[in-house]
Amino acid sequence: xxxxxxNNIEVIYDDVILVLKGMSLEVEEGQIVAVLGANGxxxxxxxxxxxGLLKTEEGEVTDGEIVFxxxxxxxxxxxxxxxxxxxxxxxGRRVFEDLTAKENLVAAAHTQKCSRSExxxxxxxxxxxxxxxxxxxxxxxxxxxxxxxxxxxxxxGMMAKPKLMMLDEPSLGLSPxxxxxxxxxxxxxxxxxxxxxLLVEQNARMALNIADHGYIMENGKxxxxxxxEKLKNNEDVKRFYLGMTDMGTKRSYRDVxxxxxxxxxxx
Amino acid sequence: MQEFLQLIVTGLVIGSVYALVAxxxxxxxxxxxxxxxxQGEFVLLGGYICWWFYTSLGVPVVPAxxxxxxxxxxxxxxxxxxxxxxxxxxPIISVIMITIALATVLKAxxxxxxxxxxxxxxxxxxxxxxxxxxxxxxxxxxxWTFGFAFLFLGVFAAFFKFTRVGISMRAVADDQQVAQxxxxxxxxxxxxxxxxxxxxxxxxxxLVGNINGINIALADFGLKVFPAVILGGLDxxxxxxxxxxxxxxxxxxxxxYLDIYLGGGVKEIAPFIVLIVILMIKPYGLxxxxxxxxx
Numbered sequence: 231x232x233x234x235x236x237n238n239i240e241v242i243y244d245d246v247i248l249v250l251k252g253m254s255l256e257v258e259e260g261q262i263v264a265v266l267g268a269n270g271x272x273x274x275x276x277x278x279x280x281x282g283l284l285k286t287e288e289g290e291v292t293d294g295e296i297v298f299x300x301x302x303x304x305x306x307x308x309x310x311x312x313x314x315x316x317x318x319x320x321x322g323r324r325v326f327e328d329l330t331a332k333e334n335l336v337a338a339a340h341t342q343k344c345s346r347s348e349x350x351x352x353x354x355x356x357x358x359x360x361x362x363x364x365x366x367x368x369x370x371x372x373x374x375x376x377x378x379x380x381x382x383x384x385x386x387g388m389m390a391k392p393k394l395m396m397l398d399e400p401s402l403g404l405s406p407x408x409x410x411x412x413x414x415x416x417x418x419x420x421x422x423x424x425x426x427x428l429l430v431e432q433n434a435r436m437a438l439n440i441a442d443h444g445y446i447m448e449n450g451k452x453x454x455x456x457x458x459e460k461l462k463n464n465e466d467v468k469r470f471y472l473g474m475t476d477m478g479t480k481r482s483y484r485d486v487x488x489x490x491x492x493x494x495x496x497x
Numbered sequence: 498m499q500e501f502l503q504l505i506v507t508g509l510v511i512g513s514v515y516a517l518v519a520x521x522x523x524x525x526x527x528x529x530x531x532x533x534x535x536q537g538e539f540v541l542l543g544g545y546i547c548w549w550f551y552t553s554l555g556v557p558v559v560p561a562x563x564x565x566x567x568x569x570x571x572x573x574x575x576x577x578x579x580x581x582x583x584x585x586x587x588p589i590i591s592v593i594m595i596t597i598a599l600a601t602v603l604k605a606x607x608x609x610x611x612x613x614x615x616x617x618x619x620x621x622x623x624x625x626x627x628x629x630x631x632x633x634x635x636x637x638x639x640x641w642t643f644g645f646a647f648l649f650l651g652v653f654a655a656f657f658k659f660t661r662v663g664i665s666m667r668a669v670a671d672d673q674q675v676a677q678x679x680x681x682x683x684x685x686x687x688x689x690x691x692x693x694x695x696x697x698x699x700x701x702x703x704l705v706g707n708i709n710g711i712n713i714a715l716a717d718f719g720l721k722v723f724p725a726v727i728l729g730g731l732d733x734x735x736x737x738x739x740x741x742x743x744x745x746x747x748x749x750x751x752x753x754y755l756d757i758y759l760g761g762g763v764k765e766i767a768p769f770i771v772l773i774v775i776l777m778i779k780p781y782g783l784x785x786x787x788x789x790x791x792x
Contacts, residue, residue, distance in 0.1 A: 286677060308680070309682050313680055318678050324674075326667070326675070333668075336661060337668040337676070340665050
């Protein structure tokens with residue numbers, strides 16, 4: 231049985247705007263699963279539907295179901311979903327700016343009924359993954375650099391010891407060097423701590439390199455899914471997500487015009 | 498010079514109570530974005546309840562004090578649950594209107610229960626005897642007031658800085674959605690904010706009631722938190738404290754030195770003149786920096 235199962239869900243914002251139209255995906259325990267897709271495909275909405283944050287934005291799962299660890303979780307309050315072991319690291323490095331880096335970590339352990347000493351141990355564990363945070367632990371999070379803020383939000387996720395961590399575009403606006411550093415840590419998290427990862431990314435190359443399984447999303451549903459090995463060799467993925475062309479041929483404007491038609495999964 | 502020092506000291510004492518009430522106000526505003534116009538009525542109610550326990554029922558001072566605090570906390574929780582939680586998601590202006598209505602209702606309730614006569618704590622809890630500090634005379638009741646106000650301010654400052662609940666409250670004030678994403682219950686934080694807001698106001702009411710006696714005008718005392726929080730910046734708790742102290746000193750000094758020229762009453766309006774001036778030259782107050790600009 232997969233750890234997370236999203237079955238054919240439909241999400242409507244503000245009672246009228248249909249964003250997800252029969253979205254399904256599965257995440258096996260211990261895997262890294264990547265969801266790729268263009269802006270507006272519904273990737274973030276999918277994550278918010280799972281974490282329950284949709285409710286804070288007038289969104290609603292109107293059909294289908296989300297099963298985590300054998301239990302139906304759609305309809306639960308966000309706080310109860312966190313308690314079950316799902317943690318969403320939101321897009322855009324939303325640190326608590328007026329709190330110090332350390333206080334950000336403490337706040338993230340809110341659902342954890344752990345003692346002071348265990349809390350300190352967890353903070354040290356986060357610092358061992360991100361030594362730079364230790365140096366700045368008493369500085370206001372708002373003044374950290376972009377890379378440090380991304381580390382901090384992932385560190386916050388670690389504090390809650392989730393079974394499933396959902397990362398929304400962790401590479402957003404970071405230098406290539408930092409992106410690979412962040413991705414290495416995501417892999418480490420998965421291998422060493424055993425956290426299952428659901429990763430939403432625009433950086434398809436990076437995401438497909440670290441993930442076990444990939445989903446391609448368009449217009450509110452999955453159009454293609456396979457192991458990342460196969461996806462990387464898929465002609466359409468190569469062309470539209472990895473930016474590669476057929477060997478040696480120069481892409482002409484005519485090909486560009488036929489982009490849409492060439493997407494053979496859009497039958 | 499001696500008179501000036503004397504004015505500063507007494508101003509500081511009243512200012513410390515302003516600071517306490519203003520902290521409660523800023524806390525509610527910061528975490529729930531609601532401007533609570535009933536803050537002054539919380540002060541009024543706190544003063545009356547404690548007086549009622551102590552003077553009318555003859556309960557000893559410590560239990561009377563604790564019981565008042567307990568009732569204030571309970572009142573904060575109930576108000577939040579019954580009147581404010583159903584309004585989550587409604588326009589902020591509607592919620593503010595509710596607090597104005599609440600203020601009127603609470604004031605009326607106090608008048609029904611206890612009338613409009615000035616009441617004093619009898620027997621006096623703190624003595625009025627003056628103690629000499631160098632050139633300045635301070636009566637004992639002022640010292641106790643100052644001490645208690647700062648005790649509460651200190652306790653809450655430590656609460657927000659060091660406890661996990663305090664940190665989660667600041668997290669909610671900072672970014673509600675992200676706080677929810679980590680399982681912090683925003684509703685619970687709202688409830689705690691209201692109960693702390695009511696608690697510190699009630700304590701403020703007891704302290705001032707001991708100095709000036711209690712009647713319906715105590716609610717106007719609560720109005721002075723507006724100049725205090727505007728001066729400090731609406732969303733800043735340290736700002737509220739500094740604003741409270743400053744307003745206390747300013748009204749005392751302006752009152753004393755300007756009354757002879759203007760025929761009295763300057764003390765009452767001085768804080769509101771400060772409020773107007775601050776809004777004109779520094780609308781976010783001294784400490785109410787809206788957002789951190791990263792460079």
